[in-house]
Amino acid sequence: MASNEFQPLQGMSDIQAPEIHVWRMMEERARALFNSYGFEELRTPVLEKLSVFQRSLGDTTDVVKKEMYSFKPSKHELAMRPEGTAGTIRHLAGRGEEGLNARVFYIAPMFRYERPQAGRKRQFHQVGVEATGEPNPLADAECIALQKGLLDSWGLTGSKIQLSTRGEPSDRQPVVDGLRAALQPFENALCEDCQRRIDENVLRVIDCKNESCKKIVDQIPSAIEFMSDASRAYLDQVVGALDKMGIEVTVNPKLIRGLDYYVHTVWEISHSALGAQDALAGGGRYEIALGKKAVPGVGFAVGFERAIMALEACGVTADQFAPKGGVWLVSLGEAALAENMKLAAQLRAKGIRCGMELAAKSMKAQMRKANRVGADSVIIRGDDEIEKGVAMVKDMAEGSQKESTIEEILRDA
């Protein structure tokens, strides 16, 4: 058990072998998939001006209001990014015309000061994409398809996609007014939080987990019904396009996504293996105004920590991706040790995974090590072999071994 001084901060963790192998698998497959869709990688700084997040996520949202790591080292108040979209759009907005029609992805750590639990870290990691461009239901559908493809590429099964719409910006007020009016008669029956939410953030009443609130919400019209015909048609087109691609989604008007920048399509992907924190990915269409420029786009993010939990439930575990195979060199005597150092370098130069014991250990110990690292073959050299310029090559699976010259070994490697 590590004592305190060796522990990372609360809610942060060191990611090491063997877990790291599933992380790398996910990253590699994500990069390959994004490449096939024509997305370029973008790495933005962890630190941004606080205003980047305030203006895009909304300065009344919990993420901005109470969960940010922010500080003021000089003139500007800074914050560590709590999500990837704001910084990405900050960057794209600066690229002018081409930034308004860009396809980028990121794989990066994010920071939120929350009470940690499994699948909710203070430093957590997301893979996400942003595709900027005017609202287009096909772009939204393609984004969801890409996200689904990403989960598939990892072997993540059993997730559910829930879809809804925020409508156009001009729908906001009618929705808020409509919901307030509809909830008015039930106000006293709502939970304490919801009575407050009616005025502060009426959308939050819709996804309240309180049973009696749920019953009331079931009786009133959904938010979508207060939106314009155009907004509803947009949603229908997204659903239609997804259906053509064979992607199953559930339209859930009660799905609420908190960040202010969302317009039109919003969605969330959940997995039953995750408990109450069951959302492992989300996404939506947005319009983010930075300065005079409003950047429209659509994007998604997937949380690594949560996706990994879901993957474990699917039987996808880190040790399946641990590096194995290669060659292990066994040295008997000082001369062999020196010669094997040279041979190892030659094999490694050919890209072969190659290991050896650098201390004088018994053959038994060296063989055990070879077995443990999963070597396919072992090359054994002692004084006799060095003198003759040969080595014993043992196949670990079969247990057979034969003598080869070093030239042969290097040639066949």
Place this chain on the structure above:
RNA sequence: GUGAUUGUAGCUCAGUUGGUUAGAGCGCCUGGUUGUGGUCCAGGAAGUCGCGGGUUCGAAUCCCGUCUUUCACCCCA
């Protein structure tokens, strides 16, 4: 931020109402005739009992504080 919860060898965990040198399994190390792994057998190393304080003749065990884990709320990926 609210209310709970966890912490004993590298890992998973035992440890009875406070009582000698804190245990197990797995892993690790060393042997089991000369230079041969995975199975088996024998032996061995390894623990500030999260940390700090207190109560007591005596604390892994009781009390307080603190850090950390997990769970729910909240929020979100």
